Amino acid sequence: MKELVLVDHDGAVDDFLAVMLLLTMEHVEPVGVIVTPADCYIQPAVSATRKILDLMEKSYIPVAESSVRGINAFPYLYRRDSFAIDNFPILNQRDTYTTPLLTEPGQDFMIRALRSASEKVTLLITGPLTNLAYALDKAPDIETKIRRLIWMGGALNVPGNVEKNWESGQDGSAEWNAYWDPLAAARVWESSIEIIMCSLDITNNVPVTPEFVQKIGKQRQYDISDLAGQCYALVISQDYYAWDVLATSYLGHPEAFELKQLETEIIPTGKSQGRTKVVEKGRKIFAMDKVDKDWFYSYILEQWKR
């Protein structure tokens, strides 16, 4: 029996790479891919997602465009990568693509996909939690259809990646996916869904280095490696990590990770808004605590040989 997985990503470089990793997993059956308009521009992000599904011969998986809005926008310099990827030559070899785009908004598709699933579904969310918060409010019955949430987000015992900013008053403690919509994260924290967090604490261990990108280049005879190398080359001049890809690799090999149970809360407003704070008697979550980084890099190299 395959594990049903509903993906919700937000259209940045590593979101596409996460999708490309997930689609290589034999034991996983994706029930759909939702794109959230957060770390992207939505039109090219949806388009690139459909082209990637076509390239990987998975065009039976529906794609849904979410129309939710966040509170704190991602910088446009991050978001515009979605235009570059949508125009990569390898994704534009055909005149038309066949992966369907649903007419209903992604947040409503989340409800329908969970309700109609034959068994419990794992949510893999590599962006903000806004669709899930919406779905929980609008259709509380879906909570029992969620097997668990694997989420790339949060910063527990390390600084966030939203910069300290005198203008907005942010104190630098928040991670972007939580910061985009802190109220949504707080809503999900009120649920009893099992949460497995891939926070900055662990993703700080998996930088994307030129050495690694060049290793991908050596296997570019494989289409997916070629695409992955192009994606990473686009961001190599930034301080970049395999955030969403690491979160996704947990689905492939959970035994490669050590989890730690922590008690946490979400700071919903103010200068620490979006902080995922470790507190006594807080909401219990599992944090990915340790991973063998050599294993991780070789795993994704191997999976992308196709």
Ligand SMILES: [Ca+2]
């Ligand atoms: Ca993301």
